[in-house]
Amino acid sequence: MKNMDINQRCHDRITALIQKGVEILNPASVDLGNEVDIDRIAAQGVRIYPGCRIYGEETVIASGCRIGCEGPVTIDNCQLGPQVELKGGYFAKSVFLEKANMGSGAQVREGCILEEEANGAHCVGIKQTILFPFVTLGSLINFCDCLMSGGTSRKNHSEVGSSYIHFNFTPEGDKTTASLIGDVPRGVMLNQPAIFLGGQGGIVGPIRMGFGNVVAADSVLRTDYPDDNQLIVGKTPAEKKVPYIPRAYPGFRRVLENNILYLANLMALEEWYRQVRRPFFEAQEFGPLLLAGALDKLALAKKERIKRLQALAEKVKTLGPAGADQTPDAALKNLFAKNFPALEAVFACPLEDEPANRLRREFFAGTEESPGWPGGVYTEAIQGLPEAVSGKGTQWLQRLVDSFCEKTGNCLPAACLFRK
Numbered sequence: 001m002k003n004m005d006i007n008q009r010c011h012d013r014i015t016a017l018i019q020k021g022v023e024i025l026n027p028a029s030v031d032l033g034n035e036v037d038i039d040r041i042a043a044q045g046v047r048i049y050p051g052c053r054i055y056g057e058e059t060v061i062a063s064g065c066r067i068g069c070e071g072p073v074t075i076d077n078c079q080l081g082p083q084v085e086l087k088g089g090y091f092a093k094s095v096f097l098e099k100a101n102m103g104s105g106a107q108v109r110e111g112c113i114l115e116e117e118a119n120g121a122h123c124v125g126i127k128q129t130i131l132f133p134f135v136t137l138g139s140l141i142n143f144c145d146c147l148m149s150g151g152t153s154r155k156n157h158s159e160v161g162s163s164y165i166h167f168n169f170t171p172e173g174d175k176t177t178a179s180l181i182g183d184v185p186r187g188v189m190l191n192q193p194a195i196f197l198g199g200q201g202g203i204v205g206p207i208r209m210g211f212g213n214v215v216a217a218d219s220v221l222r223t224d225y226p227d228d229n230q231l232i233v234g235k236t237p238a239e240k241k242v243p244y245i246p247r248a249y250p251g252f253r254r255v256l257e258n259n260i261l262y263l264a265n266l267m268a269l270e271e272w273y274r275q276v277r278r279p280f281f282e283a284q285e286f287g288p289l290l291l292a293g294a295l296d297k298l299a300l301a302k303k304e305r306i307k308r309l310q311a312l313a314e315k316v317k318t319l320g321p322a323g324a325d326q327t328p329d330a331a332l333k334n335l336f337a338k339n340f341p342a343l344e345a346v347f348a349c350p351l352e353d354e355p356a357n358r359l360r361r362e363f364f365a366g367t368e369e370s371p372g373w374p375g376g377v378y379t380e381a382i383q384g385l386p387e388a389v390s391g392k393g394t395q396w397l398q399r400l401v402d403s404f405c406e407k408t409g410n411c412l413p414a415a416c417l418f419r420k
Contacts, residue, residue, distance in 0.1 A: 009034055017041060026050035042285060045083075049073075060289045070104035070122075079293030081116075082285065088122075093300070095293045098284075098378075103139070111300040116379050117154055121162070128178070128304050130269070130297075132187050133379055138162035138199060145178045145304075146203075147265065149187025150211050151194035152383065158182065161199025161217060168205050172247055172315065176259050176308045177205030184265040185397035186211065188272050189390040190382050193229065201234065206258040224254070247315060252329040256336060257417055263305050263347055264404035268397040270298045271350065275360065276393075279374035280381070306344055313340040335412050342411040346404060353403045359396035366392055 014027050021043030024030055030048055033055035042063040049068035056077030064083035067073050071088030081097040088104030094112035101119045102108060109127035120137035132149035134157035141160055145168040150158035168177040186192050193212030202220045212229035215221065219234025273294055281287035317337035366389030367373045372381040409417040
């Protein structure tokens with residue numbers, strides 16, 4: 001009797017969706033969780049194909065969405081903006097903004113944001129991944145723990161070639177491996193050269209990469225490439241056999257700096273959403289819910305990175321006092337383990353920085369005469385900004401990034417982080 005009641009409630013709710021205009025091609029094959037708020041599912045142009053499952057009290061589906069056209073889809077607490085297409089796979093605790101789409105066999109786990117027209121082909125796996133507008137992932141890709149920007153349109157977009165892997169798990173069981181491909185201060189302006197990562201390749205995180213870089217196919221990258229407009233051809237390491245030193249953490253300084261820089265970029269992106277993107281969301285159907293979802297995912301991203309850094313601090317603490325650890329960066333490891341709470345506190349709240357506030361005010365002053373600002377089409381409004389105005393916005397966000405890096409560096413006296 002209980003199962004019959006559940007089935008009847010599901011049937012009644014699906015019937016209600018159909019009556020308000022949602023196109024459900026085979027209603028008997030669709031499972032709609034009782035916790036789903038059907039008022040957060042738009043009527044206009046939404047099509048749900050057979051075999052789909054929709055769960056979660058925070059789920060939002062805006063007008064024009066297509067769900068399951070290539071295979072069954074499971075949605076669990078995701079927010080879908082207008083005209084999003086999820087063609088087949090599993091999607092949980094992530095946000096998809098206008099015209100984002102994913103092919104069949106996708107696995108999109110918690111903490112992902114796909115901004116406008118970002119997309120992936122079939123069999124793409126991502127988690128804690130942020131893709132700026134137009135970024136494209138090819139087929140058969142594992143691309144967790146990344147932020148990627150660059151490109152100006154669907155014809156000129158940053159792209160990850162098929163069969164690419166972001167290696168985000170170390171032999172020590174760490175995930176302090178998030179990679180920054182492009183950046184936030186320049187990337188949000190949607191005016192930077194596209195980045196191309198050739199297929200059958202990979203990145204051993206964490207790395208940083210500048211805009212306009214082209215990486216040859218079959219290259220596995222193990223270091224940073226911060227300069228712009230470079231052709232990068234990776235090389236296969238020579239075969240060797242050496243003693244393995246557990247928790248040696250070679251290149252510890254670079255790993256620590258890249259993690260802090262990634263966190264600082266997340267903080268800058270959060271400010272961008274709160275200060276700049278908010279009115280554009282408010283002009284959309286379900287816009288406040290989409291904004292809340294995106295901010296939640298940014299909070300999840302920050303929490304994940306702090307969690308991974310804390311785990312690293314605990315591990316290096318067990319290496320012993322200064323002098324006992326004979327590995328590279330031994331002093332920095334001890335300092336990091338000791339002062340981690342202070343470092344964590346830096347990212348606990350927004351930064352109050354008067355130079356950054358001044359640059360923000362100057363940026364907004366320049367947007368007042370810009371067409372479509374605010375409340376128009378987001379990508380068009382940003383790309384319509386005069387170069388001087390977008391440049392001021394980049395300076396504002398870069399000042400935030402630099403200030404967060406400086407403050408974390410002050411938590412580790414004598415470490416000289418981020419100093420050349």
